[in-house]
Amino acid sequence: MTSHKLSVQVAINSWRLVVERANKIFSSLTADELLKEVAPGRNRLIYLWGHLTAIHDAMFPILGLGERLHPELDAIFVSSPDKTGAQFPPAGELRKHWDEVNAKLLSQFASLSADEWLQRHYAMSEEDYAKDPIRNRLAVLLSRTNHMSYHLGQITLAVK
Amino acid sequence: MTSHKLSVQVAINSWRLVVERANKIFSSLTADELLKEVAPGRNRLIYLWGHLTAIHDAMFPILGLGERLHPELDAIFVSSPDKTGAQFPPAGELRKHWDEVNAKLLSQFASLSADEWLQRHYAMSEEDYAKDPIRNRLAVLLSRTNHMSYHLGQITLAVK
Numbered sequence: 001m002t003s004h005k006l007s008v009q010v011a012i013n014s015w016r017l018v019v020e021r022a023n024k025i026f027s028s029l030t031a032d033e034l035l036k037e038v039a040p041g042r043n044r045l046i047y048l049w050g051h052l053t054a055i056h057d058a059m060f061p062i063l064g065l066g067e068r069l070h071p072e073l074d075a076i077f078v079s080s081p082d083k084t085g086a087q088f089p090p091a092g093e094l095r096k097h098w099d100e101v102n103a104k105l106l107s108q109f110a111s112l113s114a115d116e117w118l119q120r121h122y123a124m125s126e127e128d129y130a131k132d133p134i135r136n137r138l139a140v141l142l143s144r145t146n147h148m149s150y151h152l153g154q155i156t157l158a159v160k
Numbered sequence: 161m162t163s164h165k166l167s168v169q170v171a172i173n174s175w176r177l178v179v180e181r182a183n184k185i186f187s188s189l190t191a192d193e194l195l196k197e198v199a200p201g202r203n204r205l206i207y208l209w210g211h212l213t214a215i216h217d218a219m220f221p222i223l224g225l226g227e228r229l230h231p232e233l234d235a236i237f238v239s240s241p242d243k244t245g246a247q248f249p250p251a252g253e254l255r256k257h258w259d260e261v262n263a264k265l266l267s268q269f270a271s272l273s274a275d276e277w278l279q280r281h282y283a284m285s286e287e288d289y290a291k292d293p294i295r296n297r298l299a300v301l302l303s304r305t306n307h308m309s310y311h312l313g314q315i316t317l318a319v320k
Contacts, residue, residue, distance in 0.1 A: 004164035006278055006293060011171070013294055014302040039199040039317045118166055133166060134173055142174040142302070146309040153310035154317060157199045 005114040011138055012109050015145045019102050022052070022152055025159055026098065031091055038154040043082045045158055048151050050077035050088060053098045056105060059144060062123050063137050065108045070097050112137070165274040171298055172269050175305045179262050182212070182312055185319055186258065191251055198314040203242045205318055208311050210237035210248060213258045216265060219304060222283050223297050225268045230257050272297070 001009070026049055034046040043051075054073035060066050076086045089097070117138045120129035129135060161169070186209055194206040203211075214233035220226050236246045249257070277298045280289035289295060 001293075002164075003275055003278055004162075004167060006296075007164060007167040007171075007274075007298055010294055010296065010298045010302065011167075014299065014306065018306060042317055114167075115163055118163055133161075134170055136166075136170065138167055138170045139174065142170065142305070145302070145306060146174065146178060149306040149309040150313035150316075153313035156310075157202055157314060157317075 002114065008114045008117050008138065011117075011141055011145075012106075015109075015141055016106065018145055018148050018152065019106075022148060022155075023102075025152070025155060026095070029159070033159070034091055036158040038158045043154070045155055046088060046091065046094070047077065047082035048155055049098065050094055052148055052151060053094065053101055054078050055144065055147060057097075057101045059105060059140065060108075062121050062140055063108075063112075064119075064122050065105075069101055069104065073097070109141075117141075162274065168274045168277050168298065171277075171301055171305075172266075175269075175301055176266065178305055178308050178312065179266075182308060182315075183262075185312070185315060186255070189319070193319070194251055196318040198318045203314070205315055206248060206251065206254070207237065207242035208315055209258065210254055212308060212311060213254065213261055214238050215304065215307060217257075217261045219265060219300065220268070222281050222300055223268075223272075224279075224282050225265075229261055229264065233257070269301075277301075 029045060034049070035044055037044050038048070050073060053070070054077040057068050057070050057073060058078075060068050073089075076088060080086055088094070118133070118136045120126065120133075121135065121137050121140045123140075124135055189205060194209070195204055197204050198208070210233060213230070214237040217228045217230050217233060218238075220228050233249075236248060240246055248254070278293070278296045280286065280293075281295065281297050281300045283300075284295055
């Protein structure tokens, strides 16, 4: 394995570890527990689960990996904050979306070459990328891994 | 810049962005606010600040970058949970440690070559590294970036 390929592997592995940590928590939650807030007046666990699913789903077009699987989640879990009265999908359905999105992402990640990871992501123009080549697919992967860790830290507060 | 060097830059930049986010929050906190809990009965902000400082300080020996600057922080902020009656350093001193540790880390990060980032970290043996070359310095950097994001998600709950 080349050095560059190895460094991409390290980044994908870091993503995978955090997804597994999240899976472990979400898979143990009852319907009642999913309605708990992470702190008084803050987001409920079910909202954060949907939020993470929507943000991960949005990675497909940003990384140039095809269409989203569940664009309908954005209106409920990204554009709107929690507790606006929006109708959430049932937990079983959300779980299916979450598993499906993460499984497909991981298999698509493996299909990119190390050099493709350093190409621009699709939320920026060719021009901006030329000025700042650090804003590539790999940067998106690390940013979304941090985003998941951020909310996982909150989720843990309601669970332990 | 080689591809491999660029991927290391992306990882260091991700670390830097999260440190900056943390700096922005910590620099705005009053002494009273530092005593707030992230959720009822959970860690106080000052504890998490000290905890992050101690964990970052421990990266020097793990990454083979020399001695720790403040090993004395471990007893208060890593081995012990919050609210055990331990005497915390004053906020001004903690701020100094935090800035000093992060500034030195960032300058040391820049001194490592891309290949040195893929060498084993010092919390594991040569033998284990031979079996699993993914457990290298870069993996430690990503893991600590996630750790910081995780607690930042909690800290935000007490701040906003």
